[in-house]
Amino acid sequence: MNSFTSRAFFPSTPQGDGPSLQSHDRPEQDPAAEIAALRAALAQTQEQLHEAQHLLLEQARVFQAMEELTHAGYWWRVHGDRAGGAHWSAGLCRLAGFAEQAWVSNAQGCSGVLPEDRPALEQALAQMDGKDVEYRWCRPDGQVRRLRTCMRLHQTQDGATMELGVVLDVTQGHQVAAQLSEQLNFIQRIASSIPGFIYQYRVRPDGSASIPYISDAVQDLLGVSPQVAMHDLAQLATQIDASDLQRMRLLLERSIQDLLPWQCEYRVHDDDGNVRWHMTSAVPQKESNGCVLLHGYTLDMTERKRAEEEIERLAFYDPLTGLPNRRLLLNRLEDAIAMCLRKRKRGALLFIDLDNFKDLNDTQGHDIGDRLLTQVAQRLVAVVRNADTVARFGGDEFIVILDGLSSELSTATMQAETVAEKLLCALNTPYALGATPHYSTSSIGITLFGDERHSVDELLKRADLAMYQAKAAGRNTQRLFDPSMQTALLARSSLETDLRLGLERGELFALYQPVVNHRGQVLGVEALARWRHPERGMISPADFIPLAEQTGLILPLGRHILRTACTQLVAWADDVQTAHLSVAVNVSARQFRQHGFVAEVLEILAETGANPQRLKIELTESMLLSDLEYTIARMEQLQQQGVSFALDDFGTGYSSLSYLKRLPLDQVKIDQSFVRDVLTDPNDAAIVRTILALAQSLDLVAVAEGVETTGQMGFLRLHGCEQFQGYLFGRPDSPQALQALLHSQH
Numbered sequence: 001m002n003s004f005t006s007r008a009f010f011p012s013t014p015q016g017d018g019p020s021l022q023s024h025d026r027p028e029q030d031p032a033a034e035i036a037a038l039r040a041a042l043a044q045t046q047e048q049l050h051e052a053q054h055l056l057l058e059q060a061r062v063f064q065a066m067e068e069l070t071h072a073g074y075w076w077r078v079h080g081d082r083a084g085g086a087h088w089s090a091g092l093c094r095l096a097g098f099a100e101q102a103w104v105s106n107a108q109g110c111s112g113v114l115p116e117d118r119p120a121l122e123q124a125l126a127q128m129d130g131k132d133v134e135y136r137w138c139r140p141d142g143q144v145r146r147l148r149t150c151m152r153l154h155q156t157q158d159g160a161t162m163e164l165g166v167v168l169d170v171t172q173g174h175q176v177a178a179q180l181s182e183q184l185n186f187i188q189r190i191a192s193s194i195p196g197f198i199y200q201y202r203v204r205p206d207g208s209a210s211i212p213y214i215s216d217a218v219q220d221l222l223g224v225s226p227q228v229a230m231h232d233l234a235q236l237a238t239q240i241d242a243s244d245l246q247r248m249r250l251l252l253e254r255s256i257q258d259l260l261p262w263q264c265e266y267r268v269h270d271d272d273g274n275v276r277w278h279m280t281s282a283v284p285q286k287e288s289n290g291c292v293l294l295h296g297y298t299l300d301m302t303e304r305k306r307a308e309e310e311i312e313r314l315a316f317y318d319p320l321t322g323l324p325n326r327r328l329l330l331n332r333l334e335d336a337i338a339m340c341l342r343k344r345k346r347g348a349l350l351f352i353d354l355d356n357f358k359d360l361n362d363t364q365g366h367d368i369g370d371r372l373l374t375q376v377a378q379r380l381v382a383v384v385r386n387a388d389t390v391a392r393f394g395g396d397e398f399i400v401i402l403d404g405l406s407s408e409l410s411t412a413t414m415q416a417e418t419v420a421e422k423l424l425c426a427l428n429t430p431y432a433l434g435a436t437p438h439y440s441t442s443s444i445g446i447t448l449f450g451d452e453r454h455s456v457d458e459l460l461k462r463a464d465l466a467m468y469q470a471k472a473a474g475r476n477t478q479r480l481f482d483p484s485m486q487t488a489l490l491a492r493s494s495l496e497t498d499l500r501l502g503l504e505r506g507e508l509f510a511l512y513q514p515v516v517n518h519r520g521q522v523l524g525v526e527a528l529a530r531w532r533h534p535e536r537g538m539i540s541p542a543d544f545i546p547l548a549e550q551t552g553l554i555l556p557l558g559r560h561i562l563r564t565a566c567t568q569l570v571a572w573a574d575d576v577q578t579a580h581l582s583v584a585v586n587v588s589a590r591q592f593r594q595h596g597f598v599a600e601v602l603e604i605l606a607e608t609g610a611n612p613q614r615l616k617i618e619l620t621e622s623m624l625l626s627d628l629e630y631t632i633a634r635m636e637q638l639q640q641q642g643v644s645f646a647l648d649d650f651g652t653g654y655s656s657l658s659y660l661k662r663l664p665l666d667q668v669k670i671d672q673s674f675v676r677d678v679l680t681d682p683n684d685a686a687i688v689r690t691i692l693a694l695a696q697s698l699d700l701v702a703v704a705e706g707v708e709t710t711g712q713m714g715f716l717r718l719h720g721c722e723q724f725q726g727y728l729f730g731r732p733d734s735p736q737a738l739q740a741l742l743h744s745q746h
């Protein structure tokens, strides 16, 4: 309080500036003049008083305005005059919620202080030491405000001592602080509930960094307490994968430089050696002092990463073998083609198909089939280099992509063929699928790429084509694509269409070749399929049977020939000269193993009324190998109905005595390849002799096929052969021709 105001509130004897009216100083004057002078002095004094009042009023207004602005007020009283109350400024009255009043009694002045806060205020009043003290004040309208005051003693110029206090309304500050603390609480609550930690990371212009804040969960994620992390931030990096750390730093630098969000995923190796995935994301903010402050969070995303990996595995990998599936293969092939073109290298695509896989699957069930596929996958992976791709293309088809082969065509071809050979070797060693070792072979088609751009589809088509050539060449082999194959493919596909149509149109029929005894008497016939093509004329079964097998057309074809042969048996049954004839029908592996084969044969026999005793089914050796028990069961079912069995092409397969003994066979047919040179090739002669001895010991009738000369017949008879088939006795011919032959013999 300035001296002016203090004087205003502590009026003392007027002195100083104004005119003096003391009489002993006055000279003797004219009374009228004296009165005039007195009046003038009075007027001057009044004017000065008026000015002083005006000034005082102005000063009071300024004070009030300042109080209002600062939400402040003040009070004062004569020191020790507690009983008399105190002078309250207008601002203080406003803070307290009182009407403006100059003097406030002591009781009223304390009326709003909340009881809990009174002791502190009382103490401050007693001490008058100028220290801040806060208390809550309840206004008459019930509103509670937070007030801060400080008070001390003041000496006036007159030597009087007064108590004065300044009061500030700090309610708003408290509200802001409460809000801030609530926000901080909120942030901490969030920080503790998210599966990660939040942080602030400050980078100074000199490159040094600090962590102003990091939440507790850093302990769980990185094994470092927030205090340690803030003190020594290098501790944060100890568990992070070294290569990921380098990448993180690079991205961070870029983020700070461009002030763009920083985001990266990284691996963490925990103390138990487990790898977890984290993701951190932060937004940089430039500070006025040149520092960059990043506000960010880090989450453990291991589960998400695993889910992503699982999704990728399901989308791009074959669940059975774990190999890349068709989709991933197509991507990789695309990349390999581009890479070879860029680097001027060659690559190779190897199309691998397991031979006779369908038979295994059909006869032994899918579990065994799956087991074979899994082992095949493992063998393929073991043979090729890590950089090569092995994929399961579908079913029993696998693809190997070799890249980085020589740019030289001949060398690249050799490299690809060498790998294919290794693969074939690896694939044709026995598999452990069940109690006995399983034998399986594969066919591989190869095509090279890298010299010109071929589409993925085109390459696959070429390799597939080459694979079919390998199959046609006897399986368990490899073939390199060459353009003539394409022409062959076109021919093959048109033949397939024709065969389908041919079957519908009845272009397929049977011819019958006689089987005779040593006297040349016809004992039976073999039904042999023929195709009379409307444009190409007669087509040999050697040309269409393999195609029919590959395409599945063998099933309707086999059914058709079987029905034709049975119908023929019925027709012959009425003629004394033909009634004794038996008919042998070739049945392919696929046909024999198809579901419902036994029922189908019995149905045809029943439908046509043919005598089952006259029907002979010819099976080839190789098809009997894969599942002996299953084969025997089927054969026995038919045998019980009177159907008999012959083993065709005997000697060309892998026959072993042990299983031959168990098969319910009546006949073995010696393959014509041995008969042909039996007189000139000692090997063939030895084989034929052995087969005949074997047949005898097993009590089986031996039938020699392809007998063309009497010399061959003589040799065969000499060594115990009982039945003969071949051009020497008759070519495959129509039933009418056969009948004519039989009539002529009588």
Ligand SMILES: Nc1nc2c(ncn2[C@@H]2O[C@@H]3COP(=O)(O)O[C@H]4[C@@H](O)[C@H](n5cnc6c(=O)[nH]c(N)nc65)O[C@@H]4COP(=O)(O)O[C@H]3[C@H]2O)c(=O)[nH]1
Residues within 6 Å of the ligand: 513, 527, 528, 529, 530, 540, 541, 542, 545, 558, 561, 586, 587, 588, 648, 649, 672, 705, 706, 707, 708, 725, 726, 727, 728, 732
């Ligand atoms: N060089 C020579 N050949 C002789 C002689 N005698 C007979 N042949 C021929 O030898 C083949 C004997 O039939 P395969 O071994 O069962 O061999 C058959 C058989 O495996 C298959 N095949 C024929 N018809 C059918 C059928 O209906 N179903 C099935 N699954 N395969 C059949 O086609 C093969 C070839 O049949 P084809 O061309 O009719 O050939 C027949 C026959 O014409 C001879 O003295 N010299």
